[in-house]
Amino acid sequence: MPEPLLQLDDVEARYGPVKALHGVSLTVGEGEVVAVLGANGAGKTTTLRAVSGTVKRSGEIVFAGNRISRRPPEAVARLGIAHVPEGRGTLTDLTVRENLRLGAYVRRDRAGIRDDEQRVLSYFPWLELRAGQRAGTLSGGEQQMLALARALMLRPKLVLLDEPSLGLAPMVVSEIFRIVGELNEREGLAVLVVEQNAVLALEASSRAYVLEVGKVAVEGSSAELRRNESVRRSYLGY
Amino acid sequence: MLLAFDWTELAQQIVVGLASGGVWATLALALVLIYRSTGVLNFAQGEMAMFSTFIAWSLVHHGLSYWAAFALTIGISFLGGVLVERAVIRPVEDAPVLTVVIVTLGLFFVVNGAARWIWSPEVRSLPNAFSTRPIDVVGVAFSIQDLGTIGVSLGAVGLLWLFFRFTKLGLASRAAAVNPEASRLLGVRVSWMLALGWGLAAAMGAVSGMLTAPALASFDQNLMQPVLLYAFAGAVLGGIDSPFGAVVGTLILGVLVNLIGTYVDWIGTELRLPVALAVILGVLLIRPTGLFGREAVRRV
Numbered sequence: 001m002p003e004p005l006l007q008l009d010d011v012e013a014r015y016g017p018v019k020a021l022h023g024v025s026l027t028v029g030e031g032e033v034v035a036v037l038g039a040n041g042a043g044k045t046t047t048l049r050a051v052s053g054t055v056k057r058s059g060e061i062v063f064a065g066n067r068i069s070r071r072p073p074e075a076v077a078r079l080g081i082a083h084v085p086e087g088r089g090t091l092t093d094l095t096v097r098e099n100l101r102l103g104a105y106v107r108r109d110r111a112g113i114r115d116d117e118q119r120v121l122s123y124f125p126w127l128e129l130r131a132g133q134r135a136g137t138l139s140g141g142e143q144q145m146l147a148l149a150r151a152l153m154l155r156p157k158l159v160l161l162d163e164p165s166l167g168l169a170p171m172v173v174s175e176i177f178r179i180v181g182e183l184n185e186r187e188g189l190a191v192l193v194v195e196q197n198a199v200l201a202l203e204a205s206s207r208a209y210v211l212e213v214g215k216v217a218v219e220g221s222s223a224e225l226r227r228n229e230s231v232r233r234s235y236l237g238y
Numbered sequence: 239m240l241l242a243f244d245w246t247e248l249a250q251q252i253v254v255g256l257a258s259g260g261v262w263a264t265l266a267l268a269l270v271l272i273y274r275s276t277g278v279l280n281f282a283q284g285e286m287a288m289f290s291t292f293i294a295w296s297l298v299h300h301g302l303s304y305w306a307a308f309a310l311t312i313g314i315s316f317l318g319g320v321l322v323e324r325a326v327i328r329p330v331e332d333a334p335v336l337t338v339v340i341v342t343l344g345l346f347f348v349v350n351g352a353a354r355w356i357w358s359p360e361v362r363s364l365p366n367a368f369s370t371r372p373i374d375v376v377g378v379a380f381s382i383q384d385l386g387t388i389g390v391s392l393g394a395v396g397l398l399w400l401f402f403r404f405t406k407l408g409l410a411s412r413a414a415a416v417n418p419e420a421s422r423l424l425g426v427r428v429s430w431m432l433a434l435g436w437g438l439a440a441a442m443g444a445v446s447g448m449l450t451a452p453a454l455a456s457f458d459q460n461l462m463q464p465v466l467l468y469a470f471a472g473a474v475l476g477g478i479d480s481p482f483g484a485v486v487g488t489l490i491l492g493v494l495v496n497l498i499g500t501y502v503d504w505i506g507t508e509l510r511l512p513v514a515l516a517v518i519l520g521v522l523l524i525r526p527t528g529l530f531g532r533e534a535v536r537r538v
Contacts, residue, residue, distance in 0.1 A: 052423060054423070077425035085420060089420025090417070091421070092417070094412060094413060102410065102413050102421070102426070105410055
């Protein structure tokens with residue numbers, strides 16, 4: 001089996017004195033979409049934050065051959081991990097264009113950035129019309145798409161996607177998941193997605209982990225988990 | 239009486255007001271810069287500017303021309319501002335706002351004390367940056383000093399605007415001020431952006447101080463204390479979170495204070511500071527966001 005792109009080994013994380021992850025191990029392969037499911041407070045968001053370095057963590061995290069468990073978020077981003085955080089991380093006072101430009105902040109290849117701008121606009125053509133508008137004035141769904149578009153401007157190897165469906169209308173949500181699927185298929189983008197909506201996440205991913213109180217309770221292929229009735233009942237609640 | 243109104247004098251007084259407003263604008267911009275990134279008012283901003291001015295005085299004293307000292311002092315002040323942020327503000331970066339405010343108050347006394355310790359209390363003056371002779375513009379005599387002061391302060395403001403608007407680093411520092419956590423995820427070194435902000439603020443303050451001093455017959459370590467108050471009043475008038483507002487606010491205040499001082503006899507030059515304080519009070523009562531400040535637009 002080839003080295004996975006991302007590997008978490010017995011990762012713990014804490015907010016001050018409160019431990020939020022009690023030894024999580026998971027992998028994401030090259031070009032794979034992996035879902036992290038679980039109830040509120042199970043540690044889904046914290047898992048993503050542990051990878052990007054926005055929470056105090058310990059244990060082993062290896063990304064593309066680099067140990068990143070001690071690196072700060074700005075360094076993790078430079079390795080090619082784009083984290084679309086909870087709440088979308090919109091830079092509200094800046095324009096849509098400036099938000100996109102900042103997505104490529106760590107890159108130096110001007111020509112590549114221009115190409116990627118065109119590529120990203122092909123997925124989200126409406127962004128061009130709103131380029132000069134302040135990002136804070138976009139609707140929630142538009143901001144979520146902007147956050148994803150901005151993440152792509154990094155030309156990442158891996159996108160961490162935190163609750164993309166949160167607070168959005170079903171149609172917007174399915175549009176976002178459609179685009180994520182397309183990016184994965186066409187460009188081999190690896191995605192680690194956290195979702196409350198298990199049905200949606202299991203459809204979009206090839207493998208999934210179910211977290212319970214900061215630990216992996218169940219893992220398997222998404223198709224398997226969808227079929228497994230006891231898993232569905234006890235962990236996914238449908 | 240009304241027919242005999244002296245329009246020439248009005249024009250002259252407006253220019254005099256714009257000159258003081260311009261000087262205040264540079265310091266106000268320094269305040270706004272730090273307010274936007276750290277959410278606190280840097281009470282030491284005026285003292286830092288005073289310190290810079292004393293550095294400039296020392297350079298001139300050692301034989302440099304005013305403008306050479308001016309340029310060099312801006313550079314030194316920038317580095318000093320970065321250094322102050324790293325040494326004093328960094329340790330309280332995550333502390334509550336009140337803690338940071340207290341630290342800047344402490345900084346006020348430390349910088350003031352240091353300036354008194356290094357430079358003995360004696361009468362000092364900086365040479366005039368501009369020719370003191372008047373210049374005739376469409377029949378009205380203006381002072382070259384005032385016009386030059388307006389030009390230099392607005393030039394500094396303009397350069398700063400270009401930096402924030404058109405450079406990658408400027409964009410990143412604006413992002414860091416708006417949403418530090420999201421900016422870090424994009425690879426922006428937010429902590430260094432704060433230091434950069436302090437450096438730029440110190441440099442702007444230096445411009446303000448070095449334009450204030452030559453206009454005075456002599457100056458001491460209290461040089462910038464009234465300027466800080468005017469800058470603050472102007473920034474509040476324009477909107478404390480708006481760089482554009484801070485500049486417009488201080489220019490308006492400069493003209494206002496000067497015209498009131500000229501035409502309202504009982505106020506004269508003695509009661510100019512209270513006028514500025516009245517402006518602060520009035521703005522906070524009537525329109526707390528100032529002329530151009532705004533409530534954060536946010537949709538969730």
